[in-house]
Amino acid sequence: MTGAAGANAPRGVGHLRGDTPFPAAAERALTDAQLRRNLLRATSTIQAKRAQAVAELDDWQQLRAAGAAIKDAVLAHLDDYLLQLEEQVTARGGTVHWARDANEANRIVTGLVAATGAAEVVKVKSMATQEIGLNEALAAAGIGAVETDLAELIVQLGHDWPSHILVPAIHRNRTEIRDIFLREMPDADPALTDDPAALAEAARRHLRRKFLTARVAVSGANFAVAETGTLVVVESEGNGRMCLTLPPTLITVMGIEKVVPAWRDMEVFLQLLPRSSTAERMNPYTSTWTGSVEGQDFHLVLLDNGRTATLADPAGRSALRCIRCSACLNVCPVYQRTGGHAYGSVYPGPIGAVLTPQLTGVADNPTLPFASTLCGACYDVCPVAIDIPSMLVHLRSRVIADKAAGRRAPTAEAAAMAGLAWTMRSRRRWTWALRAVRLGRVLGWRQDRITRLPAPMSAWTASRDVPRPPRQSFRDWWARR
Amino acid sequence: MRVALFVTCLVDAWAPQVGRAVIQVLERLGVTAAVPLEQTCCGQMHVNTGYPGLAVPLVRRHVRVFAGYDAIVVPSGSCAAAVRHQHAGLAASAGDAVLRRQAEDVASRTYELSEFLVDVLGVSDVGAYFPHRVTYHPTCHSLRVLRVGDRPLRLLRAVEGIDLAELPDSTQCCGFGGTFAVKNAAVSAAMLADKTAAVRATGAGICAAADASCLLHIGGGLSRLGTGVQTRHIAEILASTR
Numbered sequence: 001m002t003g004a005a006g007a008n009a010p011r012g013v014g015h016l017r018g019d020t021p022f023p024a025a026a027e028r029a030l031t032d033a034q035l036r037r038n039l040l041r042a043t044s045t046i047q048a049k050r051a052q053a054v055a056e057l058d059d060w061q062q063l064r065a066a067g068a069a070i071k072d073a074v075l076a077h078l079d080d081y082l083l084q085l086e087e088q089v090t091a092r093g094g095t096v097h098w099a100r101d102a103n104e105a106n107r108i109v110t111g112l113v114a115a116t117g118a119a120e121v122v123k124v125k126s127m128a129t130q131e132i133g134l135n136e137a138l139a140a141a142g143i144g145a146v147e148t149d150l151a152e153l154i155v156q157l158g159h160d161w162p163s164h165i166l167v168p169a170i171h172r173n174r175t176e177i178r179d180i181f182l183r184e185m186p187d188a189d190p191a192l193t194d195d196p197a198a199l200a201e202a203a204r205r206h207l208r209r210k211f212l213t214a215r216v217a218v219s220g221a222n223f224a225v226a227e228t229g230t231l232v233v234v235e236s237e238g239n240g241r242m243c244l245t246l247p248p249t250l251i252t253v254m255g256i257e258k259v260v261p262a263w264r265d266m267e268v269f270l271q272l273l274p275r276s277s278t279a280e281r282m283n284p285y286t287s288t289w290t291g292s293v294e295g296q297d298f299h300l301v302l303l304d305n306g307r308t309a310t311l312a313d314p315a316g317r318s319a320l321r322c323i324r325c326s327a328c329l330n331v332c333p334v335y336q337r338t339g340g341h342a343y344g345s346v347y348p349g350p351i352g353a354v355l356t357p358q359l360t361g362v363a364d365n366p367t368l369p370f371a372s373t374l375c376g377a378c379y380d381v382c383p384v385a386i387d388i389p390s391m392l393v394h395l396r397s398r399v400i401a402d403k404a405a406g407r408r409a410p411t412a413e414a415a416a417m418a419g420l421a422w423t424m425r426s427r428r429r430w431t432w433a434l435r436a437v438r439l440g441r442v443l444g445w446r447q448d449r450i451t452r453l454p455a456p457m458s459a460w461t462a463s464r465d466v467p468r469p470p471r472q473s474f475r476d477w478w479a480r481r
Numbered sequence: 482m483r484v485a486l487f488v489t490c491l492v493d494a495w496a497p498q499v500g501r502a503v504i505q506v507l508e509r510l511g512v513t514a515a516v517p518l519e520q521t522c523c524g525q526m527h528v529n530t531g532y533p534g535l536a537v538p539l540v541r542r543h544v545r546v547f548a549g550y551d552a553i554v555v556p557s558g559s560c561a562a563a564v565r566h567q568h569a570g571l572a573a574s575a576g577d578a579v580l581r582r583q584a585e586d587v588a589s590r591t592y593e594l595s596e597f598l599v600d601v602l603g604v605s606d607v608g609a610y611f612p613h614r615v616t617y618h619p620t621c622h623s624l625r626v627l628r629v630g631d632r633p634l635r636l637l638r639a640v641e642g643i644d645l646a647e648l649p650d651s652t653q654c655c656g657f658g659g660t661f662a663v664k665n666a667a668v669s670a671a672m673l674a675d676k677t678a679a680v681r682a683t684g685a686g687i688c689a690a691a692d693a694s695c696l697l698h699i700g701g702g703l704s705r706l707g708t709g710v711q712t713r714h715i716a717e718i719l720a721s722t723r
Contacts, residue, residue: 027667333654337671373658376625393529400531421535424521434494459663463670464701474488474497478516
């Protein structure tokens, strides 16, 4: 694919845009002490377990490199692999649909469900359907959607949004969950306690009835093996498998980057994914199916929604390697404190900060690439070695270029940056600038520190003092030494 | 061996004592470092804030200034990381193949202070004396971009009289992040609060690190809280003697 493909490629729509810029949304989230406690506790636990599970494998770095290489090879020939996948799925009785964006995908799925006459679908946990806002689209057509993943069910019953890719209810503790169940589950025992086993049992009873009556299931996919047209879903509860096998119609919505060439590639990803995501050596429920099985009607919806546009940027496309393990969320010091909602997209955390602006175009998510200290913890844990910090830096330059393109005069920041760079291009100017810094000594004269500065530096002094500027720059000291 | 000090713009402007300390340590070890005064800034702030174009002339300047040296010592993990991991790429994006080669060349001879002392000079005991309780914060870029590992700690452990206290959750970012500290001030402050709490839990009177920038942030937080805990660049600790 060439760069030109990006220009005409569809932009991502759906749940990829928040209504508040990240800094403000994050500030709001930080005021919720309960949220911060829930998050820090959960992410620290998963993080430590993951480190242990990964340390067990001597060849982890080689596995990472292999995962990255397989994904890069797929992305380089994505068009070929997708056509092969379509051919294989079709040959085995499935029907393949191509969706340019979320709206098109929603129309396709809604139409397929409506054609069966079903008024309710059961769902396997799926990021792609969260991304496109399928539940709302179905609701608008009078079709109910029941999330069957325990955490997704909690989020759905709480009329809430997922805040984590893998653990969507990570922002809830068990007392909050019990309250949601008691309020929203008509069949819940009023004496329900917040014991995890009791909560799981309540959900199990609630969901069992849904599985047995549902006529349509909707799933996502973790992988699709092009050589045989096989779909792969990886989950921990078995609820996904119930959805995949019981209803007579199965509809899978899958981002086009999820395709892998061959079965042998699964050897790599089925090691990388469980250890990175849930810190498990082997994934509990790995379901695979090929085409229409035993009379089940199977539809595969291939979703672009900004992925082709992402592919067009050589410095950004490796974000499409992501296998949605969320290890980067759990180690991110920003995510750990703000949680996922602040990112305004179904893809939060470091991967969200690089993926979301690329799916939507940077103009629609200009603050996300700046939602990081570039500490590098995400890159270290990424099982497919996505260099997220470098990509964030690249996307920042795209945001700045995009802002500059739309205006005649430079922003105050751009002018300041240019002025500083101009000063730094000359020894004489730099030397004089450092002498000017000394004038700032007047500010800190009273206590040898500066406690208040005007905007925009007031953002610094809101929580930090500034030491009084030194009497002499290093270079002046050196010159007179 | 011709050694040059790239003192960094921040140290030059705001923390000159760090540059003086590096000179002292090097001279004590018999190394006479040059300080080419044409040096200014590695351009990292421009790059990381989204203005790579403004950094390219700074890269050009940097490679010209430091072309003739066998080793370039930098008292900053972050600036050393910018030279080693950003400069060549910036030159490549600017379509300048010559500059790219020059940048790769300068990068290959650029060392963060602890790398230079431990790897190039082969020293871990620099003959320092510092009778204080100190906790060490490993800065993100020294840790995860340069991979300095335990070099700074090896240097600190060899300091006579030092009482090193382990910092809880030491590898967590302090929340500085360059312009992040201002653009996302609330999150930055939340991270800082956790870092200063960790520092205070050690009972150390001094928090040390290899980056003056992170120390400006951590020190600013410790000062605001009125903790009395001071910050020191590791060079300052290594420079002090009886």
